[in-house]
Amino acid sequence: xxxxxxxxxxxxxxxxxxxxxxxxxxxxxxxxxxxxxxxxxxxxxxxxxxxxxxxxxxxxxxxxxxxxxxxxxxxxxxxxxxxxxxxxxxxxxxxxxxxxxxxxxxxxxxxxxxxxxxxxxxxxxxxxxxxxxxxxxxxxxxxxxxxxxxxxxxxxxxxxxxxxxxxxxxxxxxxxxxxxxxxxxxxxxxxxxxxxxxxxxxxxxxxxxxxxxxxxxxxxxxxxxxxxxxxxxxxxxxxxxxxxxxxxxxxxxxxxxxxxxxxxxxxxxxxxxxxxxxxxxxxxxxxxxxxxxxxxxxxxxxxxxxxxxxxxxxxxxxxxxxxxxxxxxxxxxxxxxxxxxxxxxxxxxxxxxxxxxxxxxxxxxxxxxxxxxxxxxxxxxxxxxxxxxxxxxxxxxxxxxxxxxxxxxxxxxxxxxxxxxxxxxxxxxxxxxxxxxxxxxxxxxxxxxxxxxxxxxxxxxxxxxxxxxxxxxxxxxxxxxxxxxxxxxxxxxxxxxxxxxxxxxxxxxxxxxxxxxxxxxxxxxxxxxxxxxxxxxxxxxxxxxxxxxxxxxxxxxxxxxxxxxxxxxxxxxxxxxxxxxxxxxxxxxxxxxxxxxxxxxxxxxxxxxxxxxxxxxxxxxxxxxxxxxx
Numbered sequence: 001x002x003x004x005x006x007x008x009x010x011x012x013x014x015x016x017x018x019x020x021x022x023x024x025x026x027x028x029x030x031x032x033x034x035x036x037x038x039x040x041x042x043x044x045x046x047x048x049x050x051x052x053x054x055x056x057x058x059x060x061x062x063x064x065x066x067x068x069x070x071x072x073x074x075x076x077x078x079x080x081x082x083x084x085x086x087x088x089x090x091x092x093x094x095x096x097x098x099x100x101x102x103x104x105x106x107x108x109x110x111x112x113x114x115x116x117x118x119x120x121x122x123x124x125x126x127x128x129x130x131x132x133x134x135x136x137x138x139x140x141x142x143x144x145x146x147x148x149x150x151x152x153x154x155x156x157x158x159x160x161x162x163x164x165x166x167x168x169x170x171x172x173x174x175x176x177x178x179x180x181x182x183x184x185x186x187x188x189x190x191x192x193x194x195x196x197x198x199x200x201x202x203x204x205x206x207x208x209x210x211x212x213x214x215x216x217x218x219x220x221x222x223x224x225x226x227x228x229x230x231x232x233x234x235x236x237x238x239x240x241x242x243x244x245x246x247x248x249x250x251x252x253x254x255x256x257x258x259x260x261x262x263x264x265x266x267x268x269x270x271x272x273x274x275x276x277x278x279x280x281x282x283x284x285x286x287x288x289x290x291x292x293x294x295x296x297x298x299x300x301x302x303x304x305x306x307x308x309x310x311x312x313x314x315x316x317x318x319x320x321x322x323x324x325x326x327x328x329x330x331x332x333x334x335x336x337x338x339x340x341x342x343x344x345x346x347x348x349x350x351x352x353x354x355x356x357x358x359x360x361x362x363x364x365x366x367x368x369x370x371x372x373x374x375x376x377x378x379x380x381x382x383x384x385x386x387x388x389x390x391x392x393x394x395x396x397x398x399x400x401x402x403x404x405x406x407x408x409x410x411x412x413x414x415x416x417x418x419x420x421x422x423x424x425x426x427x428x429x430x431x432x433x434x435x436x437x438x439x440x441x442x443x444x445x446x447x448x449x450x451x452x453x454x455x456x457x458x459x460x461x462x463x464x465x466x467x468x469x470x471x472x473x474x475x476x477x478x479x480x481x482x483x484x485x486x487x488x489x490x491x492x493x494x495x496x497x498x499x500x501x502x503x504x505x506x507x508x509x510x511x512x513x514x515x516x517x518x519x520x521x522x523x524x525x526x527x528x529x530x531x532x533x534x535x536x537x538x539x540x541x542x543x544x545x546x547x548x549x550x551x552x553x554x555x556x557x558x559x560x561x562x563x564x565x566x567x568x569x570x571x572x573x574x575x576x577x578x579x580x581x582x583x584x585x586x587x588x589x590x591x592x593x594x595x596x597x598x599x600x601x602x603x604x605x606x607x608x609x610x611x612x613x614x615x616x617x618x619x620x621x622x623x624x625x626x627x628x629x630x
Contacts, residue, residue: 045299084124115140116139116141138156161312172335180211185214186239193242228263231265237269239269239270254272255278257275271283316338427444476511490524503546512622519600521596523546525593534613544559545561554602
């Protein structure tokens with residue numbers, strides 16, 4: 001028997017052996033002798049552990065085994081555990097006393113299956129089988145087939161073989177550290193530890209020739225820690241087991257390894273799963289929980305009466321992702337299928353649900369924004385078309401207004417033109433005289449210039465009135481000026497109709513921002529409608545009054561007439577399209593006026609005067625006020 005080989009496999013293999021022994025024993029007890037012993041009771045399974053309950057390897061495997069059996073048998077099974085505690089009590093007298101003690105303890109509850117974890121447990125139960133569990137099936141686990149053969153186990157013993165291949169762990173370390181030049185192997189002072197060291201020397205013989213190899217053994221824990229702290233950084237450290245140090249102190253191996261790894265100057269590798277999380281990078285191992293479930297399935301087959309044979313526990317590579325990061329080792333150099341534990345999850349792994357929810361919200365928001373942008377563009381196109389239609393309507397209305405005022409405008413224009421002609425003829429007569437009065441001629445020429453300017457102003461107003469626009473011309477101007485300009489345009493028509501124009505003297509500037517010609521057109525519309533209403537009333541008092549002022553911090557302009565007013569039931573409809581009280585009216589003038597004023601953020605309203613007639617009031621925001629068009 002190779003003690004080192006068994007040690008190398010113990011933490012996983014010992015548990016597997018116990019499980020396997022349970023399986024085989026149960027199989028023989030139930031399948032080979034199914035009559036009286038177990039016919040009316042649950043099968044009894046005894047698991048023998050070589051050390052104490054602090055050894056996490058056997059604890060994990062044992063719990064996995066128990067859970068699998070309980071699940072498969074619906075708890076109809078009795079499982080007993082015994083710990084030989086050989087690490088703390090290695091004396092031969094202790095083992096000699098344990099045999100009779102357990103034989104007497106189980107005298108009335110003879111096990112049907114005995115599971116022996118590790119070489120020591122297998123040797124113990126084989127020796128005391130006749131007194132502790134006569135007729136029981138023995139299942140061993142925790143070591144390889146060579147160890148079983150060297151121990152000359154009986155032929156009816158069933159084994160779950162497990163091999164802790166330290167060479168595979170070393171090769172994994174070489175792949176992760178291709179530039180390493182030194183190799184250190186750490187082992188303790190117990191028989192188990194020395195067996196592991198002997199097995200490592202044999203297994204790593206060829207591998208170690210590529211490195212400057214040093215075995216750190218038979219040291220105190222303090223010496224282990226100090227030596228590991230001063231190892232060259234280009235080193236590979238293989239940690240086996242430290243059940244006992246040179247001072248005779250007992251350790252749980254992973255606790256000893258944790259102390260050594262805490263200050264080690266190079267990465268440490270080991271063959272046991274229990275070393276993960278205690279400073280070791282990882283290695284090739286037999287996972288304890290997988291081992292327990294494997295043996296559990298074997299036991300279930302035995303209970304069912306199936307043929308059971310020796311099995312091999314599966315091996316795998318396990319690494320601690322935190323140690324990979326600590327030493328700057330790349331996971332791309334790991335063997336295929338390596339299990340990484342303590343790996344920090346990526347954002348999507350850690351927060352995938354929240355991320356998917358946020359993504360869904362973003363997609364919904366993006367969809368809503370897209371719809372809103374589409375609607376905004378569609379609205380802008382609609383507004384552009386509406387504005388274009390408004391401009392066309394305003395132009396048509398301006399043309400109609402110009403047509404309605406054409407006779408008065410022609411009359412008004414005829415005055416300066418006639419004066420120009422008369423003055424020109426007078427100047428010609430004076431120039432033909434023998435002594436022309438140059439001072440008088442100069443005065444005549446000045447009069448001609450003034451009359452020409454008057455004619456030019458009349459034509460300019462007409463040109464502005466008839467100008468067609470494709471867009472709004474934003475301007476800042478005084479509302480008082482627009483009122484005065486409109487009065488000058490209709491003045492001739494008012495005189496022709498016998499209507500007196502009254503205005504109030506502006507007391508304050510009223511700056512507004514809009515298209516000046518459009519606002520002027522609104523005033524002209526209101527004025528021409530008012531003059532029509534005055535004539536229709538047949539009143540002897542024909543007066544059209546204009547006034548401007550400030551109301552609620554906004555600019556206001558009022559046009560009042562002395563006509564018959566607006567019937568009360570029609571006041572709310574006067575601005576509706578195509579609504580008119582004129583026999584030849586189109587019903588668009590006031591509708592266009594309202595559209596213009598609302599375009600610039602203003603309002604227009606109509607009221608009846610108590611003394612007769614109507615008042616139309618236009619209100620526009622002062623320039624710079626919120627609500628003005630832009």
